[in-house]
Amino acid sequence: VAQRMWVSTFHSACVRILRRDGKSIGLKSGFSIYDSADSERLVKIIATEFNLDIKRYTPRSILGHISDLKNNLTGWKENLAVHAPDFTPGQRGYQFGTVGDLEAIYAVIYAEYEHRLALANAVDFDDLIGRTVELLRTDPAVAEYYHHRFRYILVDEYQDTNYAQYTIIRRLSQTHSKVCVVGDDAQSIYSFRGAKIENILSFKKDYPSAMVFKLEQNYRSTQTIVDAANSVIVRNSKRMEKHCFSEGDVGDKIRILKAYTDREEAEMVVTDLRDKVRAAGDEWSEAVILYRTNNQSAVLEDNLRRRGIPYR
Numbered sequence: 001v002a003q004r005m006w007v008s009t010f011h012s013a014c015v016r017i018l019r020r021d022g023k024s025i026g027l028k029s030g031f032s033i034y035d036s037a038d039s040e041r042l043v044k045i046i047a048t049e050f051n052l053d054i055k056r057y058t059p060r061s062i063l064g065h066i067s068d069l070k071n072n073l074t075g076w077k078e079n080l081a082v083h084a085p086d087f088t089p090g091q092r093g094y095q096f097g098t099v100g101d102l103e104a105i106y107a108v109i110y111a112e113y114e115h116r117l118a119l120a121n122a123v124d125f126d127d128l129i130g131r132t133v134e135l136l137r138t139d140p141a142v143a144e145y146y147h148h149r150f151r152y153i154l155v156d157e158y159q160d161t162n163y164a165q166y167t168i169i170r171r172l173s174q175t176h177s178k179v180c181v182v183g184d185d186a187q188s189i190y191s192f193r194g195a196k197i198e199n200i201l202s203f204k205k206d207y208p209s210a211m212v213f214k215l216e217q218n219y220r221s222t223q224t225i226v227d228a229a230n231s232v233i234v235r236n237s238k239r240m241e242k243h244c245f246s247e248g249d250v251g252d253k254i255r256i257l258k259a260y261t262d263r264e265e266a267e268m269v270v271t272d273l274r275d276k277v278r279a280a281g282d283e284w285s286e287a288v289i290l291y292r293t294n295n296q297s298a299v300l301e302d303n304l305r306r307r308g309i310p311y312r
Helices: 011-023 036-049 059-071 076-083 102-119 125-140 142-150 163-172 222-231 262-280 294-307
Strands: 032-033 122-124 150-156 178-181
Touching: 011 125, 011 163, 032 036, 032 125, 036 102, 059 102, 059 125, 059 163, 076 102, 102 122, 122 125, 122 262, 125 142, 125 163, 142 163, 142 222, 150 163, 163 178, 262 294
Parallel strands: 032 122, 150 178
Antiparallel strands: none
């Protein structure tokens, strides 16, 4: 039974669907998938051909805008019709009407970018979901196949889904499927790839018969930490009502250290750690520093080395 299940990310599931059925929207099964470097290279070529200053209009910023449009399911044709209706993909020698008209620039490059992807039988990462939505909308036979194929749909980290991913779920579940999602609106603090908190907040409205189970007990933090989190979350203007609690220790009070530079921060952290290890008589192997992003480790390592503290 497990062999018939699909356990994957949205993007890899969409690759499987497009490899099997993408021909009805013009994709051959052997299509290429461009990574961010491939996409930036192509946009740079296009921008250069249109005599755009790529220092002012960087390929990365252009792609960011195109990505936002794709994640909101705004196609290149409708975007072009609004902002640069006189342009035709593949056209040479096109001149922009108003200098600095960002929307027109984005619309033209988006259209030309999609035109060249199609010529290369290629898609980019965002296309995987957008083209799958297009497929399910335009090919009733394919849509019906997947309606029957997925009787139960389970989605993790639902608060991080974007409009395109939301549409995929709605399309696949509109006739036969049961849907279960897991998520926490309070953890929706990043809008990575256009994530929309409204998806989880409106779930009960989208699926009126759904039952909601609140998992409010926290098993890994002290009550002090949980109380602090609750006091921040309660201020959110749009949220699902809940109150997290812990049955663990009350824990130490929270201390806030204010550092003006990353080096000063590392100095504070390492000094605090050294004092705690000495006071407790612990081995260095009993101590750990947690940091948020990889580039924070360099200044911490430098500070540990200068104090002769062994680390891994």
